Amino acid sequence: MFPTLETDRLILREMTKEDAEGIFACFSNEDVTRYYGQETLEKIEQAEKIVDFFSKSYSEKRGIRWGMERKGTKGIIGTIGFNAWLPKHKRAEIGYELHPDYWRNGYTLEAVLKVISYGFEKLDLTRIGAVVFIENKASNNLLEKVGFQKEGVLRDYMYQNGKAYDTYVYSLLRK
Secondary structure, eight states: OOOOEEOSSEEEEOOOGGGHHHHHHHHTOHHHHTTTTSOOOOSHHHHHHHHHHHHHHHHTTSOEEEEEEETTSOSEEEEEEEEEEEGGGTEEEEEEEEOGGGTTSSHHHHHHHHHHHHHHHTSOOSEEEEEEETTOHHHHHHHHHTTOEEEEEEEEEEEETTEEEEEEEEEEEOO
């Protein structure tokens, strides 16, 4: 059964087809996809495929992705979770995005802390990694704030709009 997580202001829950609109609102916004390594969505059907991808990834134990919903408000404002989940090696990479209407309110920090805790306590992870565009100052600052250590640069690692970008690679180890 898919786990639902709760923070002070958020419910982190399984996404369904009904969340395609919220996903589309995020991934059709160039401010969101600019540092994402994914092209900006143009059709709602693409968002529906993302819901399917997240669901399949969880059922195959390759990842887990929650929809972020504000308590008392229907509809997701972003997503967060683990990609490249390898239970055998007790590691995964964290990823997240939030609609710009909700930036700079601490929602991502709140969700990241909860998901990290879940990863170490419930998924028995030893290492949580992150790969972030060097230019993505907000995400780099957030990861460092919660204790991630920068391990190095992956050169020409991610493509966005046909151009290669360098990324930082981070890790947080279970204490």
